[in-house]
Amino acid sequence: MSNIVNKNYIVKHSKREIIGFSAAAKKLKQDIEIVSNSELNVLIQGETGVGKELVAEAIHQKSNRFLSNMVYLNCAALPENIAESELFGHIKGAFTGAINNRIGKFELANKGTLFLDEIGDLSLRLQAKLLRVLQYGDIQRIGADTVSHVDVRIIAATNVDLIKAIDNHTFREDLYHRLNIYPIIVPTLRERMTDILPIAEYILEKIKHELVLYKLYLTPHCIHLLESYSWPGNIRELENSLYRAALVAKFEQCNKDICIHANNILVNNETDQPLTNVPIEENIKDNKTHLSLREATEIFQYQYIKKTLAQQKGNWSKSASVLQVDCSNLHRLANRLGLKDK
Structure with missing residues (x-):
């Protein structure tokens, strides 16, 4: 050997x-x-x-x-x-x-x-x-x-x-x-985008054994986002992102049957940018009938915050007041959902 x-x-x-x-x-x-x-x-x-x-x-x-x-x-x-x-x-x-x-x-x-x-x-x-x-x-x-x-x-x-x-x-x-x-x-990974899912599944299988989990899987929304990102760090970046996402999801869900959501995945160690920085409503067009309750809630939050911001002409303070949330919390939620401060 x-x-x-x-x-x-x-x-x-x-x-x-x-x-x-x-x-x-x-x-x-x-x-x-x-x-x-x-x-x-x-x-x-x-x-x-x-x-x-x-x-x-x-x-x-x-x-x-x-x-x-x-x-x-x-x-x-x-x-x-x-x-x-x-x-x-x-x-x-x-x-x-x-x-x-x-x-x-x-x-x-x-x-x-x-x-x-x-x-x-x-x-x-x-x-x-x-x-x-x-x-x-x-x-x-x-x-x-x-x-x-x-x-x-x-x-x-x-x-x-x-x-x-x-x-x-x-x-x-x-x-x-x-x-x-x-x-x-x-x-590069962006030259073989159709390989992202099988590579991700291979990595998840390895992570599942390391973290001693029964199941570890991605939501359809998360898969779509993985396949939409350009992955400048290639397979190494994909692997690191999935490891971090699995750890976060395990902490949040506290069981051995773990589902990784799009907001669990960060694609940049320095800035902690969520993978969901692609507008949510664009990324779920093909998956409308395959959404979890959590994903549907995120989509509603995204669209409602976006609508309120438009009504308040982009004023975050006024929007926070209308939504009855703290302004700093609104910024954090919007960032997590991929709704950037224009």
């Missing part, structure tokens, strides 16, 4: 899978099938949160190297001197703090796969050393006199435009061509 060396530890064969039936998802799966059984280096490109690491895992698991390790290194997470040691290893006394010999990721991945995440952030000096390994398979630990040979397949990933990086002299063109033998572009 394949091992994946993820971050600084080894985990068992990954059970994660690529979910989706859209044309973009099918093309991605086809690319993975085509390249997996070759020995070609692979460059995975795509926005943050699209699942580049998942694609790398899929390639490794379908390759002839699946019985060997897949080793992970985030090139952006470490200073240059530490990154060099992580890649190539060092011998005792090579530098201050080198109290023992250390094996590098290349040696750890020998006969297997090395996944270099955020390759676009690797320094030019280390890019040159990496190029030599790709050309000859030779590595040298920091401080060592001897050279070792490794047999490693490289899968690299980046959200950086490497062509622009080459033009800006921050990425080597020769290294780019060595890595870009078979490029894979991971589609």
Whole structure:
């Protein structure tokens, strides 16, 4: 069974899978099938949160190297001197703090796969050393006199435009061509909107087990809103939003049969913007006969507040007086319902 060396530890064969039936998802799966059984280096490109690491895992698991390790290194997470040691290893006394010999990721991945995440952030000096390994398979630990040979397949990933990086002299063109033998572009979530629901259901199943729930599901209104949002943070943003929504819904409903409503979902950690910032009456046109009591109440509140504001010419204080609620509470309710202060 394949091992994946993820971050600084080894985990068992990954059970994660690529979910989706859209044309973009099918093309991605086809690319993975085509390249997996070759020995070609692979460059995975795509926005943050699209699942580049998942694609790398899929390639490794379908390759002839699946019985060997897949080793992970985030090139952006470490200073240059530490990154060099992580890649190539060092011998005792090579530098201050080198109290023992250390094996590098290349040696750890020998006969297997090395996944270099955020390759676009690797320094030019280390890019040159990496190029030599790709050309000859030779590595040298920091401080060592001897050279070792490794047999490693490289899968690299980046959200950086490497062509622009080459033009800006921050990425080597020769290294780019060595890595870009078979490029894979991971589609954004907005390019595969029909996959949002199956991906969300997959995530909810995982959350249900983690939170020890009997049922965890979305209202039709919530599904419609999920499929209407552009998800700039892609699958990672969708997953984070669903986790937060499940926790909020569990707290509110206090049982193990949890229904996630649209107002439970926040799509921005910094501003806590509700997903319901799309006008409610527009989002429920196709679901009028499938509304819960809570959703119907929210729709009535939205429409009644909007009508009152129009009658009071947008004056929130007067509207609050007519509605017999505190003005600050009215603002909070309107914000939760997606009725913005014009």
